[in-house]
Amino acid sequence: MSLSLAEENYLKAIYHLSEDGTKDVLTNALADSLSTKAASVTDMIKKLSVKNLISYKKYYGVNVTAKGKRQALQVIRKHRLWETFLVQKLDFAWDEVHEIAEQLEHIESPRLIEKLDKFLGYPTVDPHGDPIPNGKGKIVIKPQIPLDQIEEGYKGAIVAVKDSDSAFLKYLEKIGAKPGKKIQVISKEAYDESMEVIVGNQKVFISKEVSKNILVTE
Amino acid sequence: MSLSLAEENYLKAIYHLSEDGTKDVLTNALADSLSTKAASVTDMIKKLSVKNLISYKKYYGVNVTAKGKRQALQVIRKHRLWETFLVQKLDFAWDEVHEIAEQLEHIESPRLIEKLDKFLGYPTVDPHGDPIPNGKGKIVIKPQIPLDQIEEGYKGAIVAVKDSDSAFLKYLEKIGAKPGKKIQVISKEAYDESMEVIVGNQKVFISKEVSKNILVTE
DNA sequence: GTATTTTTTTAGACGAGTCTAAATTTCTAG
């Protein structure tokens, strides 16, 4: 009963778009996310539904079942372990790994993943700060808040980044922002919600566009 | 112009069965090797032929073109680098890696392969002793002879093994035979061509079935 | 509360890759 590459990609997209299974995902949102057409999504949705991986109410979107969530988390686990490998062992920059992990996540071999996990020292987060589900699919999410919801005077640390777009990650690299780094909010402009922050030792201005994609500790 | 997974598998099988492009490969041989049906092979052959990756004479088999050989060698390069990674870094036994490499060889990312190669220290042979083509597809084959063609009194070393069957590799493991190990032929039975050999420090009897799949130095 | 717009589903088609069964070609005995 193992899933095809397409099925895995759909399941993962549904899981992510549903925000970990908390809200239903609409057909067009999935089509956008997977760069495909709504009609194709409807077709695949029916198949996943028959296999009991998602629940589907016609016209009102889908969500993962318990079974589907387990499968999605396995794929996410593989994706994040491979990303970690690529950055930590092969010396890739963090903005280069997503596309490659998108392929590697579909390699089928439980033993491979076990051994990779061990080789990497059982990491709990990937290079983007995203938590890595364990072998049983359990995922420990650290409390985290989008930086745009933070007020002046805040001191904390970056936990993760939301966007996996390469240009965004390159920009973060440039300003020295990555998971683990300390961050302070010096001032916040009421008009456009842009911010002046200190990351590492550097003072930088960031727009709301950026701050909403940076997740920080409480 | 990148190839599909199926195309890559066919091309690699043709290259191997043709013994590095030296003889034509027949439809049924290909079907056996790929665990598919002759009719499917004929279909795919036509496609590869149109793409100028193989030359095809109806009813008389196929062989790789220069272009096809280049592509096949790239896939083989990836396969053998991944096998090396699995054994050297992830601590897999050498009989466990073939199936996984069969999947990993299709991951598309030139940068990944470059970096993997570097990470492994630019190995020249894989865990089975098979040469790893370099980035340009150049392959250095060490002189090697099947052990069954060797006579009494021979002293040399194992260069590679032919069969990637797991049971065969496990057997070799048991008798301590692997690429790099020294080997001597103590005696050879004329009747069935079985041999008494010393591998490492151990004296063992091996059948022709085994000796023909062990490649040794001259 | 009806009309228009937006979203989703259905209908029908296509390419990739595979299969079985039938036709064709080549090989091999005698």
Added chain:
DNA sequence: CTAGAAATTTAGACTCGTCTAAAAAAATAC
């Protein structure tokens, strides 16, 4: 040299995943 056997190709069908165009349902606007 020819009949039968063996190998290969062709014909037609199927699944998977995708697409476009048309139909249907839901949301929204007035």
